[in-house]
Amino acid sequence: MSDLKTAALEYHANPRPGKLSVELTKATATARDLSLAYSPGVAEPVREIARDPELAYKYTGKGNLVAVISDGTAILGLGNLGPLASKPVMEGKGVLFKRFAGIDVFDIEVDSESPQAFIDTVKRISITFGGINLEDIKAPECFEIERALIEQCDIPVFHDDQHGTAIVTAAGMINALEIAGKTLPEAKIVCLGAGAAAISCMKLLVSMGARIENIFMVDRTGVIHSGRDDLNQYKAVFAHATEKRTLADALAGADVFVGLSGPNLLSAEGLLSMAANPIVFACSNPDPEISPELAHATRSDVIMATGRSDYPNQVNNVLGFPFIFRGALDVRAKRINEEMKVAAANALRELAKLPVPQDVCDAYGGAPLEFGREYIIPKPMDKRLITLISDAVAKAAIETGVATLPYPKNYPLKSVDDVFNG
Ligand SMILES: O=C([O-])CC(=O)C(=O)O
Numbered sequence: 001m002s003d004l005k006t007a008a009l010e011y012h013a014n015p016r017p018g019k020l021s022v023e024l025t026k027a028t029a030t031a032r033d034l035s036l037a038y039s040p041g042v043a044e045p046v047r048e049i050a051r052d053p054e055l056a057y058k059y060t061g062k063g064n065l066v067a068v069i070s071d072g073t074a075i076l077g078l079g080n081l082g083p084l085a086s087k088p089v090m091e092g093k094g095v096l097f098k099r100f101a102g103i104d105v106f107d108i109e110v111d112s113e114s115p116q117a118f119i120d121t122v123k124r125i126s127i128t129f130g131g132i133n134l135e136d137i138k139a140p141e142c143f144e145i146e147r148a149l150i151e152q153c154d155i156p157v158f159h160d161d162q163h164g165t166a167i168v169t170a171a172g173m174i175n176a177l178e179i180a181g182k183t184l185p186e187a188k189i190v191c192l193g194a195g196a197a198a199i200s201c202m203k204l205l206v207s208m209g210a211r212i213e214n215i216f217m218v219d220r221t222g223v224i225h226s227g228r229d230d231l232n233q234y235k236a237v238f239a240h241a242t243e244k245r246t247l248a249d250a251l252a253g254a255d256v257f258v259g260l261s262g263p264n265l266l267s268a269e270g271l272l273s274m275a276a277n278p279i280v281f282a283c284s285n286p287d288p289e290i291s292p293e294l295a296h297a298t299r300s301d302v303i304m305a306t307g308r309s310d311y312p313n314q315v316n317n318v319l320g321f322p323f324i325f326r327g328a329l330d331v332r333a334k335r336i337n338e339e340m341k342v343a344a345a346n347a348l349r350e351l352a353k354l355p356v357p358q359d360v361c362d363a364y365g366g367a368p369l370e371f372g373r374e375y376i377i378p379k380p381m382d383k384r385l386i387t388l389i390s391d392a393v394a395k396a397a398i399e400t401g402v403a404t405l406p407y408p409k410n411y412p413l414k415s416v417d418d419v420f421n422g
């Protein structure tokens, strides 16, 4: 077994299975404590909530509790491996929500026979939570699932693989283009993959200035173009008239490669055919479309990012979902709208340009970090993420009228430890 495989299995198995547990937040030392926590005292908040449902936010953990929910149909870049196999990832999202944003998570794996069954299941349990993070659900079903749940639930519902990934990709992309001396409207972009993350990333790039006619989306059949009659409505948005048919055709002269597909699908030859200062976001997890080693050995002018924690430039939704939900929960936003997403992307992009504190450099091996080819996007360990992104999201929610609480007294948060110091 490889070192990483052994270490990862050991990490998950010992000293106790899994990687997070439920903790108590109130005293339970005496009979009196128990008579408050449980019968008879517990009847009092029951009556209050029955009278006024909003009081669930005052007397229960609802307002800081997010459901991370998957059907296991598109686990990372590994594919449809079923709901139970998705549990380590969903527990992992729980770890990140808690570690970076102080948010409690129940991970829920749903064994559903159809998208409608999944929607019905999630809808019925949604009252338990302050927000719902949908995860690793395959396209195109994920689009209808998210749409229906947003409509039916009065709490934020957010498909992380679409919007989390898109927000982080857009932030990193705009910074990488700036370093390469290029612009989004001019950039020729190849997107390998046409699933949830790919479609959502390209949509956000278009809304931030990229041109559809400069985007070549490539699915298993080849380049998506207007002559194809096998496209669903989501892919069809990216169809335009072009002679390009294969990934190799699309890559020739391209400025940007975004991979949201599977391992090792970008070859050295493909990379060599791209324009000067090519930008490669090989974001398939855990194995990127091209390894950073091969990319750097192939071209010295490449600006390279992956979704992984163990290389520079981690373009991964971990930079989005914890802080976006924090901001949304703290102003009790009814939904996460476009303005909140764009605010998050801009906050992320701007943070990469600020001087990096020593503790962040230390967490990543000690070498100085500075805006440039090897540092286009902040590091997940950066405490300023919660300060800046959650603040930007909360303000955008207030400005666009989806917040139901005023700007929080404890904002901007200094760190995750600040969350309950209201
Ligand atoms: O979990 C990750 O590292 C990022 C992600 O959402 C995915 O790949 O589906």
Ligand SMILES: [Mg+2]
Pocket (backbone or CB within 6 Å): 076, 135, 136, 160, 161
């Ligand atoms: Mg995911």
